[in-house]
Amino acid sequence: QKEVEQNSGPLSVPEGAIASLNCTYSDRGSQSFFWYRQYSGKSPELIMFIYSNGDKEDGRFTAQLNKASQYVSLLIRDSQPSDSATYLCAVNGGTGGGNKLTFGTGTQLKVEL
Amino acid sequence: NAGVTQTPKFQVLKTGQSMTLQCAQDMNHNSMYWYRQDPGMGLRLIYYSASEGTTDKGEVPNGYNVSRLNKREFSLRLESAAPSQTSVYFCASSGRDRGGETQYFGPGTRLLVL
Numbered sequence: 001q002k003e004v005e006q007n008s009g010p011l012s013v014p015e016g017a018i019a020s021l022n023c024t025y026s027d028r029g030s031q032s033f034f035w036y037r038q039y040s041g042k043s044p045e046l047i048m049f050i051y052s053n054g055d056k057e058d059g060r061f062t063a064q065l066n067k068a069s070q071y072v073s074l075l076i077r078d079s080q081p082s083d084s085a086t087y088l089c090a091v092n093g094g095t096g097g098g099n100k101l102t103f104g105t106g107t108q109l110k111v112e113l
Numbered sequence: 114n115a116g117v118t119q120t121p122k123f124q125v126l127k128t129g130q131s132m133t134l135q136c137a138q139d140m141n142h143n144s145m146y147w148y149r150q151d152p153g154m155g156l157r158l159i160y161y162s163a164s165e166g167t168t169d170k171g172e173v174p175n176g177y178n179v180s181r182l183n184k185r186e187f188s189l190r191l192e193s194a195a196p197s198q199t200s201v202y203f204c205a206s207s208g209r210d211r212g213g214e215t216q217y218f219g220p221g222t223r224l225l226v227l
Binding site (some may be wrong): 092 | 144155156157158159163171211213215219220
């Protein structure tokens with residue numbers, strides 16, 4: 001059974017701070033890792049993905065992957081109130097994965113003024 | 114370029130009624146997916162279609178059927194709706210984009226089964 005675990009939160013950070021969102025996964029064969037943002041009542045939208053160990057930066061977002069620890073994280077720098085949303089971690093590949101994604105239940109982020 | 118579209122946006126059914134949720138994408142993607150999202154459960158895969166002409170079960174297929182009508186369209190059918198199928202349903206498609214195989218979601222269908 002593939003599992004993707006996230007702390008449900010809410011994670012509260014002040015405006016301008018760094019928000020750190022974490023995700024662990026159980027299938028060691030997983031190959032690619034995605035972060036989606038979902039506003040209340042809306043559909044998930046892709047923020048970024050990462051395949052290789054290390055960091056990947058895209059604007060204010062940095063994804064970090066550690067395959068040995070089966071851990072992926074998302075850092076949001078200079079957090080804004082508009083970043084308040086639920087962040088979904090998703091994992092692709094591994095045993096019989098194909099292009100299917102397994103999602104975590106999401107972490108709710110609240111950025112406070 | 115509309116991306117992934119879904120109809121209807123909202124639906125109320127009585128137990129035992131049937132309905133079909135429609136999904137279409139204009140991104141020329143091969144793979145399409147149906148998910149349901151319930152509070153505390155996250156997104157769960159119902160069925161997927163890796164390419165036109167193929168469909169496979171996901172994590173929670175019971176009570177649902179799908180049809181991959183052509184490359185653009187992938188429909189989800191509830192033959193006899195049950196209250197446990199009250200949920201938000203998302204369709205997605207995936208293709209090579211931004212350097213990887215990425216999934217894009219439609220706006221969702223909110224279904225209430227009484």
